[in-house]
Amino acid sequence: xxxxxxxxxxxxxxxxxxxxxxxxxxxxxxxxxxxxxxxxxxxxxxxxxxxxxxxxxxxxxx
Amino acid sequence: xxxxxxxxxxxxxxxxxxxxxxxxxxxxxxxxxxxxxxxxxxxxxxxxxxxxxxxxxxxxxxxxxxxxxxxxxxxxxxxxxxxxxxxxxxxxxxxxxxxxxxxxxxxxxxxxxxxxxxxxxxxxxxxxxxxxxxxxxxxxxxxxxxxxxxxxxxxxxxxxxxxxxxxxxxxxxxxxxxxxxxxxxxxxxxxxxxxxxxxxxxxxxxxxxxxxxxxxxxxxxxxxxxxxxxxxxxxxxxxxxxxxxxxxxxxxxxxxxxxxxxxxxxxxxxxxxxxxxxxxxxxxxxxxxxxxxxxxxxxxxxxxxxxxxxxxxxxxxxxxxxxxxxxxxxxxxxxxxxxxxxxxxxxxxxxxxxxxxxxxxxxxxxxxxxxxxxxxxxxx
Numbered sequence: 001x002x003x004x005x006x007x008x009x010x011x012x013x014x015x016x017x018x019x020x021x022x023x024x025x026x027x028x029x030x031x032x033x034x035x036x037x038x039x040x041x042x043x044x045x046x047x048x049x050x051x052x053x054x055x056x057x058x059x060x061x062x
Numbered sequence: 063x064x065x066x067x068x069x070x071x072x073x074x075x076x077x078x079x080x081x082x083x084x085x086x087x088x089x090x091x092x093x094x095x096x097x098x099x100x101x102x103x104x105x106x107x108x109x110x111x112x113x114x115x116x117x118x119x120x121x122x123x124x125x126x127x128x129x130x131x132x133x134x135x136x137x138x139x140x141x142x143x144x145x146x147x148x149x150x151x152x153x154x155x156x157x158x159x160x161x162x163x164x165x166x167x168x169x170x171x172x173x174x175x176x177x178x179x180x181x182x183x184x185x186x187x188x189x190x191x192x193x194x195x196x197x198x199x200x201x202x203x204x205x206x207x208x209x210x211x212x213x214x215x216x217x218x219x220x221x222x223x224x225x226x227x228x229x230x231x232x233x234x235x236x237x238x239x240x241x242x243x244x245x246x247x248x249x250x251x252x253x254x255x256x257x258x259x260x261x262x263x264x265x266x267x268x269x270x271x272x273x274x275x276x277x278x279x280x281x282x283x284x285x286x287x288x289x290x291x292x293x294x295x296x297x298x299x300x301x302x303x304x305x306x307x308x309x310x311x312x313x314x315x316x317x318x319x320x321x322x323x324x325x326x327x328x329x330x331x332x333x334x335x336x337x338x339x340x341x342x343x344x345x346x347x348x349x350x351x352x353x354x355x356x357x358x359x360x361x362x363x364x365x366x367x368x369x370x371x372x373x374x375x376x377x378x379x380x381x382x383x384x385x386x387x388x389x390x391x392x393x394x395x396x397x398x399x400x401x402x403x404x405x406x407x408x409x410x411x412x413x414x415x416x417x418x419x420x421x422x423x424x425x426x427x428x429x430x431x432x433x434x435x436x437x438x439x440x441x442x
Contacts, residue, residue, distance in 0.1 A: 009115075009125070013377065013386070014431035015348060026430035049085065051129045053078075055110045055347050061129060 001044045001061050003037050003051075009058035016050035016059055023047055032058075068362065069094040072153050072161045073135070074143045075169030076100025077109065079330025079350035083167045084133040086358035090367075096135035097161055099153070101170075103140040104189050105131065110347050112192035113213055114379050117199070117220030126189065143170065143302045148326060165325045165361045168303065168314055169354070172296035172331040172345060177208065178268035182275035184291050186217055195291070199224040203288030208266045208277060210236030212378045214293035215249065219380035221289075222256050229259040229285060231266050231277060242392035242413075245385065245423065248406040252381035261285065268292070296345060298332035310334075313343050318369035320357025327357035335370060338417065339390075348375040373435065386431065389413075389421035389438045400437060401427065412437055 003023065012030035023046060024034050039047045044061060051059035071087055073080045076098055084098050100106070107126040115125035131137070138155070145154040146166070153161045174185035186192055195217075199205075205221040207214045210232025218230045230236065236253070237246035250260065264280035268290070277285040300309045308314050314328035316335050322328045331345040333353060352372050359367035377386045387393075393413040400422075402409025408426035415421055422437035 011377070011379075011384070012428055012430065013348075013375075015351065017430075017432065026432065028430065028433075030428040030430045045089075045132070048129055048132055049089075052081065052085065053351055054128075055108045056115065057108060057111065057125050057127050059129075 001039050003034055003039060003047050004060045004062060005032060005034055006058045009056050011056050013055060015053040019053050020046040020050035068092060068164045070163050071096050071165040072163040073098045073167040073169060074153055075171055076106050077171050077330060078106060078347060079354045080169035081106040081131060082351050082354035083169060083329055083358045084135050086355045087362060088133050090359045090362040092362050096133060098135040098137050099141055099143055100139045101142040102188060107189055113186055113216040116192050117196060118223055146303055146306050148306050168328040169330045170299040170332055172298045175295040175297050177292050177294060180268060180275045181272050182290050183268055198289055199226060202226050205289040206277060206285055206287035207291050207293060209293035211240050211293060216378060216380045217291060217293060218258055222258060229261060231261045231263060233265060236260060240392060242394050244396060245393060249380060249383060252383050256381045300332055315341050319360035319367055320353050320370060321360055327361055329353040329357045344374060346376055383426055386424045386434060387421060388434045390415050390419055393421045
């Protein structure tokens with residue numbers, strides 16, 4: 001599965017990073033960086049958990 | 063490992079609190095029968111988006127969507143819980159069903175407080191409210207917003223952006239109670255620059271007949287508009303818990319792990335959890351998520367689960383400006399500038415609060431929120 005970031009929507013709230021710090025982080029400017037885009041198994045579940053706490057619908061896992 | 067006694071869990075409420083609780087139960091190892099009850103027909107969505115992007119985004123109606131649930135629960139949507147029997151351990155629903163449980167999560171949230179029963183008075187709390195308001199705004203009606211808190215101001219901002227003339231009625235300066243005077247003045251100035259008419263007065267009343275409602279202030283001022291919207295706080299949905307002994311002062315008090323009793327968790331807008339200021343309801347997005355995670359783990363692991371470690375995180379977007387805040391609000395007095403300077407422009411600010419805690423605020427300032435959190439731990 002793949003994590004897809006809708007960058008214009010991202011507002012840098014960082015809840016996704018709290019949910020899945022292994023997969024993504026905010027850089028010094030508060031821009032989200034996906035450290036991994038292809039995810040499987042437990043990581044896919046983690047990516048879903050990150051997408052689910054985003055209040056601005058900026059993340060999808062597909 | 064699930065506690066052996068935990069075979070059936072019912073989550074009552076399908077907002078972000080209920081949704082997060084359901085997923086966290088699974089992550090914590092609960093593999094029994096899970097049922098989620100939601101009174102709205104919609105899947106869970108982002109409530110913060112309703113008064114922000116959803117009012118603005120052209121034809122894009124997806125800014126509130128959340129990924130599909132993967133908790134594998136039986137989802138009963140469009141169904142309302144009408145009662146809870148904590149002794150027999152059953153939730154009753156408005157379709158006559160009774161759901162037995164070993165563990166239950168109370169997550170029925172809250173609803174908009176209203177000033178009248180008149181149908182003219184509209185509120186923005188759920189997705190249907192937001193979609194209905196969007197449709198009305200397309201005709202650029204005059205709008206009267208009663209309520210100078212963050213929600214009222216966000217809605218006023220959205221209505222102005224839609225091309226409507228907007229008047230906002232506020233008790234005292236808008237946002238002052240919620241954010242503190244310093245930040246309130248910055249946002250109110252932006253609001254006026256965007257064309258908002260602000261009327262400050264005492265408590266507003268709504269009077270009249272269906273189809274002919276008006277807002278009346280203490281000083282006799284009468285205001286009318288084509289759209290009359292109130293944003294004057296929320297009331298927890300606890301009526302279905304009447305007689306259970308779980309409701310105190312209109313909310314459900316819980317311990318540091320989100321439990322009201324063994325096997326009974328309460329999370330989100332209806333729960334009052336321990337804070338340094340005493341038991342508080344904190345009806346915010348990240349609060350609901352953190353509460354739900356802690357309580358779901360406590361249902362599965364009991365006292366081995368870590369207690370809630372919550373630090374408030376709040377954000378708003380209105381009149382072209384954005385604010386992110388970590389720590390207690392309102393922020394009283396003047397800030398210390400970590401970046402930027404006085405004058406109301408983009409800045410990174412901290413306040414040392416009376417209780418010794420620090421509040422960090424980013425105003426039109428892009429910053430990783432973990433860094434904002436770290437600022438609250440540094441001396442202000």
